[in-house]
Amino acid sequence: MFKRFSITFWATVFVSVVCLSLVGIDVWRSFHARTEQLQEMERQGANLARAMAQQADDTIKAADIALADIVERIETEGQGAQVLARLQPQMRAQVENLPQLVGLFVYDEHGRWVVNSRGVLSQAYNNADREYFIYHRSHPQRGPHVGLPVISRSTGKWIMPVSRRLDKPDGSFGGVVLATLDIDYFRRFYESFDLGARGAVALLSSDGVLLLRQPFDSTRVGSSMRDSDLFRHYSRLSGPARVGNAFFHSFHDDEVRLNSFRPLEHYPLFVTAALSRDEMLERWRRDTFTRSIGVVVLAAFIGFFGKRLVDQIKLRAQAEAELRVARDALESANRTLERQAMSDGLTGLANRRQFDVTLGNEFSRAMRHQDTLAFIMIDVDYFKQYNDLYGHSAGDEVLRAVSKLIRALTPKRPGDLSARYGGEEIGILLPNTGIEGARAVVERIRAAVENLQMPHSGSPFGLVTLSAGVATISPQRGVHESAMLVEAADKALYAAKSAGRNQVCLA
Structure with missing residues (x-):
């Protein structure tokens, strides 16, 4: 069948497939980039809402x-x-x-x-x-x-x-x-957030009264938002479901924003952080347009020079050999980069990216096998004071020493993972482990760090110490999410800090 058609025909087919593939890949990449951008918006909004709710509740x-x-x-x-x-x-x-x-x-x-x-x-x-x-x-x-x-x-x-x-x-x-309470106190806190040119944050009562909105407009303070899409959506929810994200048309200016909302823990109020969808996607649109122009130009060049493919058939074998070498080198470089991208350069532990991937995998595995999944959140006590007193280089040495102990004292089973969660926080994921087992692990680590006798004049203990929160979960499909485990351990860590530090608290 191949001999029935000339090489020119097959070259034309090849060029057409390549051009269509380029366009198809570009479309897929654009869609994927948009999805990632929206996911990043959700993460930013959720973090803003969490900070606002905590600040309002504490205030x-x-x-x-x-x-x-x-x-x-x-x-x-x-x-x-x-x-x-x-x-x-x-x-x-x-x-x-x-x-x-x-x-x-x-x-x-x-x-x-x-x-x-x-x-x-x-x-x-x-x-x-x-x-x-x-x-x-x-x-x-x-x-x-x-x-x-x-x-x-x-x-x-x-x-x-x-x-x-x-x-x-x-x-x-x-x-x-x-x-x-001074409304300006909340305004100053909200003004510290980078919301973009068209973003907004707000504090509302649970019955739909607007207490404060940034950008601030005194004429709207105390106004009702019962007819807004945000409040109607929020009022239909209950329990943990009242924390979430959704796109709504703004009640004030009709701007479409991603609203991340969260109730206060102790008071009948809730907060929302709203990021403009158009503003957040503006860069994606610009990049997509530029890349699409490039793909079209590239496809035109491929079509133009495709005719000359027949004349270069004798050099194809040599070109394919060179391409194989380049491909192997690129794959080797990609594997190296991937290994580097999954570890933290300072501590040698896994980084946040690898932790998120592993948490998702182990959470799914625990759900399938009805196992228990434990998570430990560790934080170096008074670490900011340590950096202020001894310098950031000394602080880095403390993190290296603590990470070295954690690597030595944590189990080495498949699925066990120690990762730098962020700053001086280190997370330990322990599949198929109960809360007492997890507490035993972190107690050994806490005692070992205390026994290092690293001086810390900025701490009431006089030494570098750790606080930790421990949480476990037996996940059920449709009921639990992996973020719940991390949030529970983080709350336990906060309890350990509030109780005086240098201790372990259980969720």
Whole structure:
């Protein structure tokens, strides 16, 4: 059959196939690049939402702790002149120590000032008409209440009220204790994010009221977003499903954005980080256009010079031999680069890329075989202080020493993996391992690092130490995701740090 057609015919077929393949590969690469760009948007948005939720939760919690202390003092000691005289300096000190606080106030059951952090009592202001005052007067619950943003009557600034109810000895309504949070404190934090030219972040109440949006517009503060696609989608979710990503048309400017939303852990609020789809894909479109022009030009050149292929048939054998050599060299170089790309140059451990791949594989394997998968998150205590005191070169030596111990003390089974997760954080993945087994492994590592006796004057222990969080999961299809294991270990690590460091906490 091959002899029935001339070499020119086969050359034409070959050139046509090559041109079509180039176009097809370019289309596939463009689609794949777009998918990766959108995935990167999701990761960025999720990280932004996580940071915003944590900041808002911590900010409100600090104010709520101050409120709870004031409520306990007044309900225990009463509202005598001596009690209030002792309480007022403490309130002022708490405001000075917490930059997010504008002021702390105590109102009686009629909305009149009893005591405040400023030390000035003026009966010109009565807050009985405020939303939070009305709420506590009609609700006997003792928990905190996050009210709608208002303009302070005493300072003229936008504030977010956080309040608790005061009860009289007989349990009746006795007033309100109020902390006013500075809206600008949240704005400054949100302004630190790189959202692009058309990105936005927002803090909303769980009933759809906009508390703050960046870019800031004072006319929208306190407005309802119940009719927005974002809130309708969020309100249909519950539990862990309330954390997610979705594309919506903006309620404010109709821009299509990828919204990453997450509720606060302790308060009825949620945050959203919205990145403009068009803006994020603008570079992809530009690169795709440039590359497509190049492919078209290349295909034209191949077609033009394809006719001359017959004249070069005698040199084909030599060219094929050279191509094989080049291909082998390229494959060898690619294998070398791939090995380098999967390890961390400083510690010699696996890098984040290899960890993500291995976690996905082992999570799927554990799901298929109904096994347990353990993950350990390790963090060097007070590492920033160590770098500040001894220099980054010394900090790198600490990471190398810790990584060397981890390699020596972790199991060497198939699937076990130690990886530099990021900065001074190191993750250890242990398939088919229970939580006690994982704790035994990390306790050996923690004790070994402590026994190295590496001096650290910036640590209360005087030595370089580790904190670690341990989590295990027996994954079930459709219920669990690999990120849940990492998040659980990270929360356990945070608990270990909060409990004093140099210890291991279990999720």
